[in-house]
Every structure is written in C-alpha cells, then in structure tokens.
Amino acid sequence: MKKIIKYVILDILRNKIVIAYTALLLAISLSAFSLEDSASKGILSLLNIILIIVPLVSIIFSTIYIYNAAEFIELMVSQPLKRVNLWLSIFIGLSFSMTIAFLAGVGLPILLYAPSSTGFMMIGMGSILTIIFVAIAQLCSLFTRDKAKGIGISVLLWFYFALIFDGLVLFLLFQFMDYPLDKPMVALSCLNPVDIARILILLKLDVSALMGATSAIFRDFFGSQLGIMLTMLLMLAWILMPLWWSVRKFNRKDL
Amino acid sequence: MIIATNVTKKFGRLIALDNVSVTCNKGQSIALIGPNGSGKTTFIKCLLGMVVADSGFITFNLQNISHDWRYRSNIGYMPQAGRFPENMTVAQVLDMMKDVRKKTNPATDEELVEAFELKAIMGKRMRTLSGGTRQKVSASLAFLFNPDVLILDEPTAGLDPVATEILKAKIRKEKEKGKLVLITSHILSDLDDIVTEIMYMQEGKLRFHKSLEQLKEDTGETRLSKAIALVMKSN
Numbered sequence: 001m002k003k004i005i006k007y008v009i010l011d012i013l014r015n016k017i018v019i020a021y022t023a024l025l026l027a028i029s030l031s032a033f034s035l036e037d038s039a040s041k042g043i044l045s046l047l048n049i050i051l052i053i054v055p056l057v058s059i060i061f062s063t064i065y066i067y068n069a070a071e072f073i074e075l076m077v078s079q080p081l082k083r084v085n086l087w088l089s090i091f092i093g094l095s096f097s098m099t100i101a102f103l104a105g106v107g108l109p110i111l112l113y114a115p116s117s118t119g120f121m122m123i124g125m126g127s128i129l130t131i132i133f134v135a136i137a138q139l140c141s142l143f144t145r146d147k148a149k150g151i152g153i154s155v156l157l158w159f160y161f162a163l164i165f166d167g168l169v170l171f172l173l174f175q176f177m178d179y180p181l182d183k184p185m186v187a188l189s190c191l192n193p194v195d196i197a198r199i200l201i202l203l204k205l206d207v208s209a210l211m212g213a214t215s216a217i218f219r220d221f222f223g224s225q226l227g228i229m230l231t232m233l234l235m236l237a238w239i240l241m242p243l244w245w246s247v248r249k250f251n252r253k254d255l
Numbered sequence: 256m257i258i259a260t261n262v263t264k265k266f267g268r269l270i271a272l273d274n275v276s277v278t279c280n281k282g283q284s285i286a287l288i289g290p291n292g293s294g295k296t297t298f299i300k301c302l303l304g305m306v307v308a309d310s311g312f313i314t315f316n317l318q319n320i321s322h323d324w325r326y327r328s329n330i331g332y333m334p335q336a337g338r339f340p341e342n343m344t345v346a347q348v349l350d351m352m353k354d355v356r357k358k359t360n361p362a363t364d365e366e367l368v369e370a371f372e373l374k375a376i377m378g379k380r381m382r383t384l385s386g387g388t389r390q391k392v393s394a395s396l397a398f399l400f401n402p403d404v405l406i407l408d409e410p411t412a413g414l415d416p417v418a419t420e421i422l423k424a425k426i427r428k429e430k431e432k433g434k435l436v437l438i439t440s441h442i443l444s445d446l447d448d449i450v451t452e453i454m455y456m457q458e459g460k461l462r463f464h465k466s467l468e469q470l471k472e473d474t475g476e477t478r479l480s481k482a483i484a485l486v487m488k489s490n
Contacts, residue, residue, distance in 0.1 A: 003354050011342070071338040078303050079352070080328035080359050254266075254306040 001085045004076065008093025011072075012065065018101050021057050025105025028053070039114035040205060043122060046106070047201055051194055054102060054126050055133045056158050062094050062137030063154040067147040074255050087250045091138055091243060095131040102130050118204040125197035132193050132238045133158070139246040142253060165192045182217040193238045196231055256281050256404065256435050257302060261311035264297055264459075271297040272308070273459040279437065281403070284430045286446045287439040288483055289456035295439045296335055298456070299408055302437075303332055328359035331402035335409045337393030341382035345373060345392055348381060352396055360400035367395040370421045386413045394422055404435045411445050423449060443480035453479075455486060462490070 012018055028049055033042040066073075069090065076086050106126055110119040140154040169188055173181060189195040203222055221227045257279040264272040271294045279285055287295045300306040302313060304320055304327065312319055315326040339348055353363060368374070371391040376384070384392070390413045397405060405426070411419045426449055430436050440446055453470050455462045463470075467479065476482040 007351060011340070014342070069340070072340045074305070074334075074338055075340070075352075076355070077305050078327065078330075078332045078334070079355055080325055081355065082324045252307050255300070 001089050004081070004086060004089035005093045005096075007072075008069075008090055009097055011069075012093065012097040015065075017061060018097060021061070022101040022105045025053070025102065026109065029106050029109040033109055033113040039116070040118065043110070043114050043118055043201075044205060046110075047122065047198070050106060050122065050126055051129075051198055052162055054106075054129050055162060055194060058098050058130045058133035059137045059140070059154045059158050060151065061098070062134045063141050063151050064147075065094060066090065066138060066141040067150055077255050083251050084247055087138070087247055088243075091134065094138075095134040098130045098134055099127045102126050118201065121204045122201050125201055128235050128239070129193060129197055132235070132242075135239050135242040135246070139242040139249070142246055142249040161192055161194050165195065169195075186217060186221050190231075190234055193235060196234060200228075200231060257313065257315055258317075259298075259302070259311070259313045262298070262301055262308045262313060263310045264294075264301065264306060264308050270459050272301065274311070275456075275459075275461045276311075277454065277461060277464060279435055281435055282430075282433045283452050284426075284436040284450045285438070285452040285454055286450040286479075287437060287454045287456065288443070288446075289462075290487070293456040294459040295456055296408055297459075299332075299406055299437070299439065302406065303327065303330065325359070328356065328400070329403045331397035331400060331405045333390075333393050333397035333405075333407045333410055335412075336386075337389050337396075339381040339389070339392070342380060344378055344380050345384070346377040348392065349373075349377075349396070349399070352399065356400055360402070362401055363399050364401045365395075365399070367391075367398050367421070367425055370425070371395060371418060387415060387418065390414050391418060398425060398429070402434075405429060405437065407436070407438045409440055410438060411440060411442055419445065443483055444478075447479045450479075453483075455483070457490060462486075 029046055032046040032049070033039065036042040036045060073086065073090075077083065103123070107123045110123055136157060137154055140157065141150050143153055144150050169185075172188070173185075189199060199218055199222055203219055222231060257277075259275055259277045262272050262275045263270070273294075275294075275298060287298070289295050297306055301308050302315075302320075304324070307321075312321065314320065315323075315329070318326060320326055343351070349368070371394070373391065373395060376388065381389070381392075390410070394407075394410060397407065407426070410422055410426075414422065423445065426436060426438070430449065436449075438446065438450065450467060452464065452466050454464045465473075470479075470482050470486075471477060474482040474485045476485060
C-alpha cells in the first residue's frame with residue numbers, strides 16, 4: 001500500500017496544476033494580509049475565498065486526476081493487490097498532496113501574519129475541507145465512466161455545498177420566520193461541511209456578535225468542549241461516509 | 256487449476272457471459288476462440304477479478320477468487336490493448352511493477368525484455384510508443400514474474416512478424432515448463448502449433464471445450480483455421 005501511495009504522490013507532485021494552485025493560494029493569502037491593517041481582518045477576508053476556492057479545486061482536481069489515472073488503476077487491479085488498498089492509497093496520496101498544497105499556500109502566511117487560535121482553526125478547517133472534498137470527488141468519479149459527466153457531477157456538488165445550500169437555508173429561514181429556528185439551524189448547518197467550517201472560524205473571530213441571536217445558540221453549541229468534539233466527529237464522518245461508499249462501489253466496479 | 260462454475264455476467268441488457276463452466280488444468284495450452292463480442296475478454300477479466308461476475312464462482316487452486324487477491328501473483332496478464340500511465344517512461348513502468356510485486360514474485364524473467372530490445376527505448380514515455388511497441392512492453396510484463404498461469408488476450412495483434420515469432424517461441428517454452436497458457440486470438444494460424452485445447456465461445460456461451468486432436472478428428476480438417484471455419488459456418 002505504501003508503494004502505491006508513493007507512486008500517486010510522485011505523480012501528483014509532478015503535476016503543474018498543484019503547483020499553480022499553491023501559488024494562487026499563496027498570492028491570495030499574502031495579498032489579503034498585506035492589504036488589511038489588522039491580522040484578524042486579513043483572516044476574515046481570507047475566510048470567504050478559502051471556503052470557496054479550496055473545496056472547488058480539491059473536488060475538480062481529484063475528479064480529473066482519477067479519470068486520468070484510469071490506466072494506472074486498470075494496470076494495478078490485475079496485479080496481486082487488494083482493491084480496497086489501491087483505492088485508499090489513491091485517496092491518501094491525493095489528500096496528502098492537496099493538504100500539503102493548502103498548508104504551503106495558506107498555512108504558511110497565517111503562521112507568519114496571524115498565528116492566533118483563529119488562524120490555527122482556519123488551517124485545520126481548510127485541511128479537513130480539502131480531505132472531505134477529495135473523498136467526495138472519488139465518489140463522484142465512480143458514478144459514471146464519462147469524464148465530462150463525472151466532472152459535471154462534482155461541479156454541481158461543489159455548487160450545492162458552496163452556494164445552493166445557503167440559499168435553501170435562507171429560504172427555509174424566511175418561510176418559517178414565525179417559529180423559533182435557532183436550534184434547527186444548528187442541526188441544518190451540520191448537513192454542510194463548508195458551513196460547519198465557516199461557523200467554527202467565525203465563532204473564533206469577534207465578528208460573531210454581528211450574527212445576532214442565533215449566534216448565541218451557535219456559541220453555546222459550537223463553542224463548548226462537547227460541541228467542538230461533536231463537530232470534529234461530524235467532520236470525520238463527512239470524510240468517512242463518502243469514502244466508505246466509494247470503496248463499496250469500487251469493489252464492485254468492472255474495469 | 257482454474258475452475259469456473261456457472262459464471263454469468265450481464266452488462267445492462269446484454270448478456271456477456273451466460274452460464275460458463277470450464278476447467279483449466281496445469282500444463283494445458285488453451286485457445287479461447289469466438290467471434291467478436293462473444294465474451295472472451297469478459298471471461299478473461301472475470302478470471303482476473305477485473306470484472307465481477309453476477310452469479311457463479313471461479314476458483315483458483317481450489318480457492319474462491321472473490322475474497323482472495325493473492326492468487327493474482329500466479330498470473331501474468333497481457334491485456335488486449337495495453338493501457339499504461341501515459342506520463343511514465345518504459346523503465347518507470349517496469350520498475351513500478353517490479354516494486355509492486357517484489358514481495359510475491361522476487362525472481363524476474365527478463366528474457367522478453369531483452370529479446371524485444373526494450374533497453375533501447377527505456378527512456379521513452381508510454382504515450383509516445385507505437386501500438387506494437389506497447390504490446391511488446393505489455394508482453395514483457397506478462398512474462399516478467401515467471402507466473403504459473405499466462406493469460407494472453409490477442410497477444411500477436413499489432414506485433415511485427417519478428418516479434419510475433421519471438422513471442423510464440425517464448426509461449427512454447429513456457430508451455431513446456433508445464434504452465435497453464437490461455438490465449439485468445441483471431442489469427443488462428445498463430446495458434447496451430449502452440450495450443451493443445453480449444454474453447455469455442457459464441458454469444459456469451461461456451462459451445463465446446465475439447466482437445467485440438469479431437470476437434471480435428473470431429474471436423475476432418477488438419478488445420479485449426481479450417482476446422483474453426485467449419486464450426487463457425489455450421490452454427
């Protein structure tokens with residue numbers, strides 16, 4: 001298994017897209033920090049970009065990578081290897097390289113400019129989001145043999161997590177304005193890893209006071225030790241569920 | 256050595272394999288013959304676990320293959336059209352395969368690598384290779400780990416006459432060592448002096464499995480190509 005991981009990582013690190021991605025993240029975060037006068041403002045403006053770009057690049061790049069690795073996968077499946085190990089090796093290789101790219105592009109500037117607990121929360125959340133979206137991409141690539149369709153599915157899913165979901169939440173919020181929605185809102189936001197990441201980072205920042213009454217509930221839940229433990233478990237589930245589903249699908253796939 | 260029992264595989268509405276039952280033993284050299292789309296490649300992929308059968312099961316040395324992957328260390332497989340990671344060089348592909356199979360197959364057999372003069376193209380990337388050269392790499396990989404079973408899917412398609420003779424000589428040599436060889440090919444004249452058994456498939460069904468002598472006797476022909484032509488016509 002180690003050998004396959006090695007070959008996947010070597011292959012990805014040679015890829016120019018990953019280097020370009022690292023450079024893009026680096027440029028964004030450096031300019032965010034040097035344009036704003038305080039570090040926490042810098043983090044805030046970085047936040048929204050990170051929450052959109054990191055999932056997008058992770059999911060699209062991974063999907064394309066898996067379609068392009070079709071030959072490699074075909075070659076390996078006929079060898080004395082366990083299919084599960086092959087698939088997990090690809091997952092580990094992909095998430096490792098994407099996380100490294102994220103840490104180099106965003107982690108380093110944060111460590112330089114804003115080494116606060118908010119900064120560390122942001123590094124942690126960005127890394128977890130990267131891994132979650134690699135797992136989702138691996139699942140997407142198993143739904144269809146057609147590369148274009150596969151990429152389409154992953155773009156749609158990204159669209160859902162980054163934009164449509166928030167729209168739906170707002171819609172529900174306005175429809176049921178007369179009812180107390182604070183607690184359901186907490187449950188609802190657990191359905192989207194991007195939202196969880198956003199809330200956790202915002203709560204670390206002082207601006208959470210701007211979110212009104214709901215913020216108090218959020219702070220009660222996500223701010224407590226138990227809440228943090230639960231959300232970490234939740235994020236873990238967001239990695240493991242798509243991964244487990246994709247392993248099941250891959251085990252039965254005809255190559 | 257390999258026993259398939261009632262193997263059925265459907266792709267959507269198409270029945271690729273229909274209740275195929277077959278026994279292949281050590282030392283046999285079997286030709287898998289049939290028209291295009293008769294399920295030959297699907298059957299081979301089932302043996303390798305690349306295609307998962309809908310029903311029925313396959314055993315390798317009396318072990319069910321669906322829960323065991325180790326049996327593949329005894330198989331050398333040459334696919335119909337070898338697909339390799341495009342950005343890797345020939346040397347990298349060979350090294351990677353050796354690296355992956357180092358544990359299960361420590362000894363390698365580089366005879367074909369030398370016979371095909373692959374040393375000269377070791378630095379070339381796989382995507383720059385011609386179809387025939389790719390086949391040479393593919394064939395070398397199949398024989399590289401000295402496996403007990405050789406599964407060759409259209410091995411001579413795309414090879415030049417010299418390379419074809421080299422490959423045939425190698426197959427004959429391995430057969431004499433008592434290995435099980437399974438070949439599909441449409442170039443029946445290539446098979447004449449290699450194979451001992453014939454499996455004939457049509458529309459996903461196994462029509463017959465008999466020895467070459469038996470087939471020649473039944474059809475009254477002395478050459479395999481004529482005998483098969485007769486079988487195809489009579490169906």
